[in-house]
Structure formats: structure tokens, C-alpha cells
Amino acid sequence: MNEIYFHSVTLRNDLCTGCTICMQNCPTLAIRVIDGKARIISEKCIDCGMCLKVCPYNAKTAITDSLIELQQFKYNIALPSLSFYAQFSQKYSKNAINLALQSLGFNEIIDVSYYAEVLSAYLKDLSLNDSIEKPIISTYCPAVTRLIQIRNPELIKNISRLESPMEVAAMHVRKKVIEEKNMSGNDIGIFLLSPCPAKITSIKNPIGIEKSSLNGALSIKEIFPKVLKKLFAQKNEKTEIQQSNLGDLWGRVGGQRDVSKIQKSIVVDGIDEVAKILDMIELGKLSNIDFIEAYSCVGGCVGGPLNVENPFIAKYRIDNRCNNSSPISNDEIRSNFKYENLCWNREILPSKIMELDTDIAIALKKMEEINAIFKILPGIDCGACGSPSCYALAEDIVQNRAKISDCIFKKLEGEESEN
Amino acid sequence: MKFEYTISNLDFSTAGEASSNIKKVLKLLGIDSKIIRRASIAIYEAEINIAIHSYGGKIILYVQENSIKIIALDKGPGINNIDLAMKEGFSTATHEIREMGFGAGMGLPNIKKCSDEFSITSESGKYTRLEIAINI
Ligand SMILES: Nc1ncnc2c1ncn2[C@@H]1O[C@H](COP(=O)(O)OP(=O)(O)OP(=O)(O)O)[C@@H](O)[C@H]1O
Ligand code: SF4
């Protein structure tokens, strides 16, 4: 596998019918249908998971790990993402769910919400820092960060560069286990229970850091029924009610704003709406705003494609669980975590994948060819050629990825003139 | 290469389309993202001005290897006092338009800031013509 372009989103050829629905819905136009099967142009994919959501045949899946992977390690740690507990009925406490996870082979379960709350405090600091370009854009949804890299590279300098709660949690707990249990790092396996392919891709192919502290990820969809089975088997063991941290709110849209209490925040969900807000920032129309909390999925991470519960029900449960949460003290946050350890140390690079050529003169020539071809195409964007629009087909032809006879209308015309 | 976009008067559902289309074109051409940003701000502001203050018009874009030229031309009513219109904060936008988030009087000054060459001509009752160039 090409590691540079590793993507969690992938396609099951046996299930794909070549229906073009994913192609028509892909926000970065990264999908083509070739010989009756959908293909993802790897460099253009931001792992938003839109194709997973819209595929009627479940042919789009996420590459994930499975519980067997735990056997590679002596000590396994689960990091449930912040939408995880909200997948379960409220009659199951966090502790009960954690016990179920333990019986599946995890030695320890880490509460990521704690780290989300820590990061909220540092996010607030950034919003108050006048020397930082505003609005700052959250890094929490990696699909949004990748969208910025390929679509709005001018906004890379607005990205907050704060690490994700999962990554901070993994770093922190790995260090702790090595020290306290006197273990070698190689013996410790840390696994994310992930709601989406975007977060999984960030483990194999991280942004802003050299290497992730996580070892892999299981999809919530896959682990959920197994946990549920264990929960059924629990004989009403008295489990203490574990308080939720406010950081759990990060599991739904608006959570980062609500915990960090940054007043001038814009909260936006759904990749198309996110793209519009990014354009507004580029136009300088949102310079009065301090913080942009943006999610590829509608509803935030509860809307992730690898969840099982309806996002709105999950959101309700998150709010409910956090109702009585009391904040972590500022002293505790500041004495245990330093800003330098919470942020990215690597440059975020723009992606040039949308460009026709690196040489403007050649690009201009290619565009003239594209426009000439586009003029003779029907202009109805039917998708039958396997490109998402007539313009995209014209571009694919000029870039040698397709031919004019891929257009069924052009093909018919050609056959008629032969007869 | 030449691109042309028609802008209708007071049609807010399509306002901003020329600018976002041109942005895509410039991106395909591999033009530096800083320059694309300047061009899209200028075009967006010119486009909104045509939609808000004029009876309709068009935006024409010329892209060459070393420069982008943009012409925004409308069918009037024109600008009486150009020096005044160019002042930061000067606006004749109505209350309703301001409610929609326009009318800060920053459009023309911003266009000027984003361009390497800038000229504006107008004849009262007839037209306003904005011509700008950005070096690549
Ligand atoms: N195309 C045009 N036709 C007629 N009048 C115009 C045109 N463009 C600008 N003006 C006049 O110039 C004034 C200043 O324009 P400018 O774009 O700087 O500010 P604005 O459009 O009023 O507000 P903003 O651009 O900040 O939303 C306008 O209020 C309007 O009176
Ligand atoms: S919104 Fe959350 S669940 Fe959806 S892609 Fe982004 S990080 Fe993943």
C-alpha cells in the first residue's frame, strides 16, 4: 500500500454496481467510474466518508483494525472517541461499558473527554492571543484540515495547530504506562474506537506530527454489537456512576465552543457548508470572528459514518450525560499540561492536486483545450461517462484519464456518422 | 484566455458565483494561492457592487501568463462622485442592504488594495467601469 496516500476509505469491488451515486456526491470530485466500478483518486480524497454514507450497496468501507490485532501487544488500551458512549442507551453507565470493553481484551480504557477539556482551555488562550491570525480554525475534524490543504491553502495559517484529544490522550497514557508499569513502548497497543475513516487515516498518515501515538483503530460499528453482548451478560454488577467530563460535549457540533467558551465562534457542520464558510474567511468576511468549529459530518462526530445510533439521539445523550459535569480546575490543567506538548510541530503543506500543470503556460494551454472540448459536450452532467460532470470529463480527457467516446452522446454521434 | 460572467441586479442567490467560479479556474491554472485570494476578493466585491448598486452588468476576466485582468462593467446608474465612493466607510446602501451584511463602504477600497493596477470610470446615468490588474 502506498503509505503517503494511505486512506481508510476504500471500495469493495464485488459490491460496487457502478451506479455513480458516490461520484456525484463526493465533495472533492475524487471519484470516477471506470469499467463499471467506482475508483477513488487517492490524492484528492479527504476521507470525509461521504461516499460511505451515500452508497446504497455498502460497497464503500473503511479499512480498520479488528480485535485480533490486540494479540500483538502485552497491554492494550482503548480510546473511545467522544461519540462512542452516546451510541448506547442511557441505562448503561460509562463504567458498565468500560467493563464490557475490558472483557473484550482491553486492559485499560481512557476517558478522552478529560483531554478534550484540557485542550478547550488552550483553545481559549489562542482565541485571546492578539498575535495569532483570526479566525482560528479547529483541527478536530481531520477531513476539514485536509479540505483546507487542497481547497483553501491560504487558510493553513488559520489552523489552530492544537493536537486532537485522542492523540494527546494516547501520548499521555503511553508515557504513564511505560513509567508506572515499567513496560517497553512496543508492548503497549493503543486503539481508537472511531466514528469515521478520517480519524483512522490520521493515525496512519498524520497531519502536523511525524508519527501518531496510536497503534490502530476499530470502527464503532464493528465493536458496538460485541460490547452490547457483553453488557447483556453483565449480571447487574454494581457499577459506580462515573461522572462525564465536559469534554464529552466535543462529540457533537458546538461542543468545542461550549467548553472553551469562546464567544465569537462560528459552528458549522456538513462538508458543503464548511466549504462555504472557508470561502467567506478567504474573502475576509469573517475577520470579526475568533474561532471556527467545523465538521465534515452533519451533527459533528455523532454524525460520523461508522457510528450506529441516529446522530440526533446520540447528541441528546451527550448533552444529558454532561448535564451535571463539573469543570476540571484550571490549576490542574495548567500544572499537568504544557502548551508546547499539545500542538503540532510539523508544517502543514498545501496540496497542489487540483492544478492542471505546474507551468502556467502549459496549464493555460490545457485549459483552452478543456474549454474547447467542454463546448461540444452536452452539458447535462449526467455522469454516465464516469466523470462527475461534463467539465470534469473534459478535464479528464485533457489529462489523459478519459476519452471523448466515454460520453455516451458523443459515442452515439460517432456511430451514426460511421453508418 | 477570456471568461465572462453576467451579474443580475439584486439577485443575491447567485451573488458570489462569478468569484467562486473564477477561483476554481485560477486554481486549475496553478496560480499562487495568495494571488488567487486577492483576485477573488476583488471580483467578489465588484460582483456584489454590481448586484447591489447597479441595474446589472458583467465581469470579464483575462488570464495571461504574467497577469490577471478583470473588468467589471454595468449598465448604470453610475457613480456621481468617485473620490467619495472610494473613501473607506462611504456607502449609499439602504437599510435593508445593510441588514444583509453589506454596505460597510469597504468594497471599493478593498478592491484597490488587492490590485496592482486600478482604474474606475463612470458616467452618471450610464455605466460604471472598473478595470484592475493583478501581476502573477
Ligand atoms: N457599480 C456601481 N454602480 C453604482 N454605484 C456604485 C457601484 N459600486 C459602488 N458604488 C457606490 O460606491 C459606494 C461605495 O462602494 P463600496 O463597495 O466601497 O461600499 P458598499 O458597497 O456601499 O459597501 P460594502 O462594499 O462594504 O458592502 C456605494 O455605496 C455606492 O454608492
Ligand atoms: S466530523 Fe467527526 S466523525 Fe465526521 S469526519 Fe470529521 S472527525 Fe470524523
Ligand SMILES: [Mg+2]
Ligand atoms: Mg461594495
